[in-house]
Amino acid sequence: MxxxxxxxxxxxxxxxxxxxxxxxxxxxxxxxxxxxxxxxxxxxxxxxxxxxxxxxxxxxxxxxxxxxxxxxxxxxxxxxxxxxxxxxxxxxxxxxxxxxxxxxxxxxxxxxxxxxxxxxxxxxxxxxxxxxxxxxxxxxxxxxxxxxxxxxxGMDTDPPSPHTQPYQMEVTEIPICDLSDKQLVELSKKMDMFLNLKEMRTIQEEYKKLDREPTDVELETLAQTWSEHCVHKTLKSSVDMDHDGEKVYFDNLIKETVFKATKDLNKDWCISVFEDNAGVVEFDDEHAVCFKVETHNHPSALDPYGGAATGIGGVIRDPMGTGMGAKPVANTDIFCFARPDMKLEDVPKGVLHPRRIMKGVVAGVRDYGNRMGIPTVNGALYFDDRYLANPLVFCGNVGLIPREKCFKNAQAGNLIVVVGGRTGRDGIHGATFSSGEMTHEHEDIFSHAVQIGNAITEKKMLDTLLQTRDANLYESITDCGAGGLSSAVGEMGEQLGVEVDLEKVPLKYDGLSYTEIWISEAQERMVIAVKPENLDAIMEVFDAEDVEATVIGTFTGDKKLTLRYKGTQVGQLDMGFLHEGICKYDRVAKWETKKLSEPVLEPKDNFNDDLLKILGSYNVASKEWVIRQYDHEVQGGSVIKPLMGTENDGPMDAAVIRPKYDHDKGVALSCGMNPCYGDIDPYWMALAGIDEAVRNLVCVGADPERIAILDNYCWGDCTRPETLGALVRASQACYDGAMAFGTPFISGKDSLNNEFVCDDGTRITIPYTLLISAMGIVGDVNQCVTMDAKQPGNLIFAVGLTKNELGGSHYYKVNNELGANVPKMDIETSVEISHRVAKAIQQGIVRSCHDCSEGGLAVALAEMAFAGGLGIEVDLRGLAVSADCIKADMMLFSESNSRYLVEIQPENFDAFAKLMLNLPFGQIGEVIENKKLLIHDAQQKKVIDADLETLKQAWQKPLAW
Amino acid sequence: MDNVKAIVLRAAGINCDMETEHALQLAGSQVERVHINRVIENPSMLEGCQILVFPGGFSYGDDVAAGKVLANQVVHHLSDILHKFVEDGKLVLGICNGFQVMIKTGIVPGLNGYGKLSLTDQRVTLTDNDCGKFEDRWVYLKPGTDRCVFINPDQQIYLPIAHGEGKIVCDTDQTLETIKKDGYVAFRYVDADGNEGGFPINPNGSQDSIAALTDSTGRAMGLMPHPERFVRWTQHPHWTRLKERQGFADGMTIFTNAVDYVKRNF
Missing domain, CATH: 3.30.1280.10 (Phosphoribosylformylglycinamidine synthase subunit PurS)
Structure with a gap:
């Protein structure tokens, strides 16, 4: 040819x-x-x-x-x-x-x-x-x-041949029964299994009992199934914590914090939590909604475009694989990077420049999410140089699912059918690789862990799966994610047992060994269980739209995982050992309250410069460059878009979609994250994250009684007691916050070991990062509220107490300080405030409402003003403050939690004041025609006096690429 | 006739078919979403409908170029039936990716004769936005012709765009002159006051600010903006600021005009 x-x-x-x-x-x-x-x-x-x-x-x-x-x-x-x-x-x-x-x-x-x-x-x-x-x-x-x-x-060389060699079958046994401890550790390392000695010994014991040696595919299956990525062994371990000298003990950390909140709250609108690929809650009488957020950090560090694209592609398959399959209706994306203007020479070997990472990640999510036809409606960007070698990429997806389709029901005798993309050598060892720390050599060693996606394969698969779901043609479904078929089939068959003929799996090209087929993380694949009598009917639907589907095995009922290749058995594992055999861990944690102090800054009369600096800092600045690259309106359900206001460029607090064309009920999505506070105390960081996520939803009109939240921990190496101690602090806050707000956790994920060892031995560890994603229900989307100032003459209220809490604030950050007074929370008052503000919105008397968070009161006021194209004049004497909040900079920039800015028409003053009775609140100013932000302090000095245009430009400039 | 029927054509990667179906239903049409494989198997199914819509999305991933692979498929399998469809006085609408398909098959502007599909004599195309990336933003659109049945010639409308390859270019200045002079321009990008301008008023750098094209009959139109995304007032980006809230949605004019045209003429 x-x-x-x-x-x-x-x-x-x-x-x-x-x-x-x-x-x-x-x-x-x-x-x-x-x-x-x-x-x-x-x-x-x-x-x-x-x-x-x-x-x-x-x-x-x-x-x-x-x-x-x-x-x-x-x-x-x-x-x-x-x-x-x-x-x-x-x-x-x-x-x-x-x-x-x-x-x-x-x-x-x-x-x-x-x-x-x-x-x-x-x-x-x-x-x-x-x-x-x-x-x-x-x-x-x-x-x-x-x-x-x-x-x-140059001109003379040709690209390498695309053709690969066929595979010569050979069953490989790996002798482990007689290995010493040292040899066990070496074997784990050699095979990139990332299993520690205790786990290797457990496996050795099992095979001694069986009186045989494992095959390669058995060991690989165990390594995938027992990886940190798949089983979250750290969060499930028992922890002995030393908290400032006091002992605290957890038998199972996550069960006694995050999960416990959900259990104790016992909300009747939770349908399926922490069980399936996504958490499921009620939407209306006919439908439920499910939500999942995943990280795809390690692959994105190596190949930002492909890593991020497969991150979003993978998390979309989670709702698709929840219950009997949900229809994806919204995406969320949160990224953490180092500053994009970092000097090239400061970037260590084996690490891509943060600007390239950021551009690649945004493009990857854009190209995959947009092609799938799912609106990307909510997100955040966070910059800190400690994310240099470990950028964080959180991708989330919300799905809509019929109430009667929320549970799976595979039975013995069902056929195992793999649908969608073909299997190739891509993504081998992704699950184990993402469980370890990175070094400058990872680029070479783990290049095969990178996966490339093809959104259209996934879209075609989605189109046909929804048709076959509604025709009741399959009994169970799950996605092929980390660990590939080994995890998907292994999990699906946990209760029943399965037999798989690996040569039947359709391949992209020749040459894959049976083990590679089994653990490949090639994208766009789902596994379904089909009754033999439905096989012809289901295949017809797939064929009609050019979607590949293949029977690869059977659910047996013998509770064994049996793998064959061309008729020869290549591995057999007991499902009990595979899923329950992993040893339990005992870990030690330590937390010492940090001894920090508040800085003394030069006193001044005017804070325009500080406000401009904060607005122009990467974390606060407009993210329009990113947002506009995402289709946030496809599917036609958009109600609150990420950018609205007079010039369609004001930053909304949360997104709202109306997922059904014939109903006015909505789903609201938001997030909260504050790694800076974690440098002072991760407990308050986590509580602030929950409060912020809830606040953002309340601002747009969500019902505070119907908020579900998700946790995504990104942490460093938790074998260090201090690092684990910080994780314990954050988990304790997760329990306290969820209980107080009545917001159950419905799903979560962790990514640990986000550390990097440079070639000179320097270790870079990310800051403690906890992302709280929140999903709320809006009873009637016609009642939603946006944050842009609406009309001159309207009154501006601040609800919530402003305290002397500048620790970890952006004000201190632009002044190169950290401080000590991290924002804390009077939990009861916070909850009461959120309910009362929500009530005011439901009564229809709120013209605009804005969350007061990063950058404090001054930033929130500036955003409201320039989003609405109207000025705001403020007198700080009206602000509800704590006794020690006496200086103007505290009032302007403190990031105290649980605060809302609310715009009210003058005629509704009484009604609003009555609703807020006994809460810390006050009228602080009014909307004015003059396009300026004017703030007078208690002595009537103008502490802020700036044109809206100047403020907006400062805010838009940093990321206007 | 009262029983207006529309077909919304699906294909691998098409993703705006459901909201387009919804918009047509709101306008009073019966609608069927049909996969292109079914139409290729049975082209005569187009005979039962009066409106054919190529909806938005990323057909075949927009691989090679936006809409190109689907255009290739349409030309090789459906040229005759589509020619007859247009000859019969029926309506063809292409939105975003659908417009890209229509321009690459030659259905619009149809300078070589309306309803004639071809891959070899394309004179106008849609290519990469000048800004070099996908953009989702709202734009004002001013009608450029009174021939096109989908539009109200005096009504400026406001709709969202969401595309990476929406820049209209012509092969020669003469072609551009022809489409301007002879009424092929259905909409132009303008500002709120109706004036043309640079980015972001013209969001992709289209020649002559062209946002939509029709053919010589006015019964086929392709447009880059998404009328199906503004069929309800809460989709307007300023809806929380507007005094008059209920009861308007600019995108509906396109669908209502199409359905009303069929009711009057069939």
């Missing part, structure tokens, strides 16, 4: 957008020798068609002839006075190439019969006197990612 090569370039006179982007990125690297970049697309097609047909392919399919040229064969280096360097980037063999799949199907539509392979690549011509070194730097830092791509320099 002949290989045809097509090159597609922009026509003269039409912009080369991608080339322009690359040039800009090169400039960011401070390389000035490159004067221009030309980018081209390359297609390599192995097929039996001739020259005429090939020309048709170029003209009719691959090029848009209005604005693009196409060229058959390899074009020569452009002539001209400038030196030209050629770089070509191709996906490594075995990496998913979605475009190639689409081209194949388009060629079939054109009538091409025999097409053996399609590959795509990118070609760059760099014009200018570029040195070899510079070329290598550009290729490595901008053009290609070593993990998944090969780089070819």
């Amino acid at each position: 002949k290989q045809w090569r097509f090159e597609i370039s922009s026509k003269k006179g039409f912009p080369d957008i991608h080339g322009g982007d690359v040039l800009e990125d090169i400039r960011q690297l401070n390389i000035s020798s490159v004067e221009d970049v030309v980018s081209e697309k390359v297609f390599l097609i192995e097929a039996d068609f001739g020259q005429d047909f090939a020309e048709r392919v170029g003209r009719e399919l691959l090029a848009d002839t209005v604005c693009q040229d196409w060229h058959l064969g390899k074009s020569s280096v452009p002539a001209g006075p400038m030196q030209a360097s050629l770089v070509e980037v191709h996906l490594k063999s075995g990496v998913t190439d979605p475009v190639a799949e689409s081209v194949k199907s388009a060629l079939a539509d054109m009538g091409a019969q025999q097409v053996s392979s399609v590959r795509t690549g990118r070609k760059y011509v760099l014009l200018g006197n570029v040195s070899e070194d510079e070329l290598q730097t550009i290729a490595r830092r901008i053009l290609a990612n070593d993990c998944i791509e090969d780089v070819i320099y």
